[in-house]
Amino acid sequence: MSRQIAIIGSSGGNLYNLGGKDPRRLLGEILIQMESADLSCAALQFIAAEASMDQAKPDTRATLYSWKMSQDEPVIAAQGTLQEVNEAARQLDQDIAEQISLGEIDGIIVMSADPEGTNRLVFEAAARHKIPVTGTGGTSMAGIQSRGVHVIAASGTTGTTNRTRAVTFVTSLCKHWRMPYRPVIGSSAGAGTGNDALSSPWKRINLRGIMMASLPGFIAMALILAASKVPGLSSLSTVFELMIKALPVILAVIAAKQVSELDEVSIVAGIVAGVLSTEGGIIGGIIGGIGAGLLVHYIFRKCVEWRFPATTVNIAAGGLAGLISGLAVYFLIAPIALAAGEGIRGLIEMLVSFSPAIAGLIAGLLIWPAIIGGVYHAAILPIVLLEMERTGNSFLGAVDMVGLVMVSAGITLANIVAPRDKGEAAVAAPGFAMNMGFGTFVEAAYPFMFSNKLVFGGAIMSAGLGGLLVGLFEVRGTAYVPSFFAPTLSNNAFGFTISMLASLLCSFLITVILNKLSLGRRPKADVSM
Known part of the structure; x- marks a missing residue:
């Protein structure tokens, strides 16, 4: 029988700008990862405000999401001002606390919760029954821990994404219960999981896909070249030269994102690797990006397994992966990649000139x-x-x-x-x-x-x-x-x-x-x- 999970929290302050403003996508990513681990959602209390909680006022518009067992998906339980939604959330807080007391909840996932207000009863019940809790939100997690709740993993929100948070939550719970778990990629907009496991990044290396996705950058460069030939716009030739140097970065970012599928973390790694791969041309950029994507995956997984805070996981995965791959290209691969590109161009030019x-x-x-x-x-x-x-x-x-x-x-x-x-x-x-x-x-x-x-x-x-x-x-x-x-x-x-x-x-x-x-x-x- 699968473990039953309660998801508790709000769109938060810092979280609001890191996925909280789109609650269905945020919750959908968590549900995707939970399904992969054979975890079931038994309860949901999520308050989504139309502004960051740092600036929200009692009359700020908000929506309360709860869990509909018959539909097996999040539903809107209440809408109105934040004050009105908080009142409705307190009733839901009492209901979920009763579920915990009845032994219907095995674990809790938390995001920017309010342990002294709308979530007080849930965490009091969780403390009494030693329910494992994992979550993000520095202030809220500190308040939860101070109440004696059994927190197995806690982190701030800075630097995280919907996917990295979801993978961190589910990994923490599965490791606590010693359950197998393979993170998946897929749509984070709602139901359904992806088919490609996050543990198989090699299968997502697709040179054709990288090239096609990068094509707009080459067309932009061609447009600048054409504009530089217009009288009075010759100064754009320096922009054209700058864009040539940017092409490896574009390819590296596309490659890293496609290989790792970890959103902003992989994009950052791709940029770092791409900047260091410019001397290798577009072939160097592709190699650097692929390397960054592979390393993002493995570093991310290891840091999560070692229970690093989610913010640190993202920083380590995005920064170190980009640096390691980029430096490898810069010192070792760039001359070979550049020579390969020149060789292919030279062969085409030779055939055409003949x-x-x-x-x-x-x-x-x-x-x-x-x-x-x-x-x-x-x-x-x-x-x-x-x-x-x-x-x-x-x-x-x-x-x-x-x-x-x-x-x-x-x-x-x-x-x-x-x-x-x-x-x-x-x-x-x-x-x-x-x-x-x-x-x-x-x-x-x-x-x-x-x-x-x-x-x-x-x-x-x-x-x-x-x-x-x-x-x-x-x-x-x-x-x-x-x-x-x-x-x-x-x-x-x-x-x-x-x-x-x-x-x-x-x-x-x-x-x-x-x-x-x-x-x-x-x-x-x-x-x-």
Whole structure:
């Protein structure tokens, strides 16, 4: 039979700014971790004010949450002014104290409670029955301990997050009862647990995910590069150089957060590691971030097991993890990572310089099979980002725009202008708008390409033509930006524009012709009587 837990507290003073202002998310994270440990919630008394308790007044709006056994979730028990909610909370305090006296509560989780007011009866009962208590809130926990309550772990709130507090609470209780517990990651917004255990951070290392999540930083850099070319804005070139140095930090933060899944703690570790990894370029940033994420996980777990205060756990995990990983990159890995990046860029430049037109043609012909086969995000996108790290634009980025985005735009436009049936026009219109307006969602062309092999062949041919022109004009550019704006981010606006128009028109004309031929081959309906 699972242990029964009571959750007691309020949105607090300092806690208010560290998760307390969103009570459902705060409580949801605790419930997720409790479920992982086979602990059940038997009672809840949580007062959520609409301001920090340090500034709250009797007329401040507040909400009282209690536990609904039949729904197995937190419910609103009362709403009104803080004074009115406190009155309702005192009745709930009496009810939970009775549960403790009847032996229905095995442990208590506390956050910024009021042992002298709205929670007095609960802690008096907990002291009498030696109920183990764990919680945060320096002042409240000191007051609870002074009443003789059996406190097994106590900490301040500073530096904690919803997840780190929840993991600390449940770890303390499970260690006290010698129960197994594996923290989980998952939505902290309510019901349900994640599928990935916090004890398996290696499984969350995903280079493709790190690259995709970091892409906005590269696009921001490209925008600054374009703006620096405008007369009167040449001073932005120094900003561009600064942003190049920031790219490893961005990648390190993304990597650390994805690997550790410990919110702000992992972000801090990623920043520290990223700053120390800048000499290794974006490869160094990725390595530093992954290392920081792994170390955050292990340091956090060990500190919790050793019963460090939650604030100290966060400081140790975030600070030490970032330092250790970052210093390892700074002194050992940075030269190797930088050389690897330069080697990949050098290889691309060598192939392109040998015959730009042939390189563009081959890249264009292969880019659709690459994205359909899953190779694009795994191999091509990282190379695009490596190219952009140095110059702010990319040869393969230009091929991406002309070979994927413009070809998709041409196919969808054809199915708006000359569809095989009216339903296809409705399907094509949103895709065309996204291709032109955002430089993405090339998958909009899939329904038309997969339903007609000749349209598929036309897409590959059009992409090859666009790639050929990119090579002839020696264009460097990027996708993932509005198509009308993309030429301004390239090194050759005229050449990029011609290449984009050629791909779009070629795929458009091929698709229109094939649609017309398809309509012509359809048997006419028999209208005879």
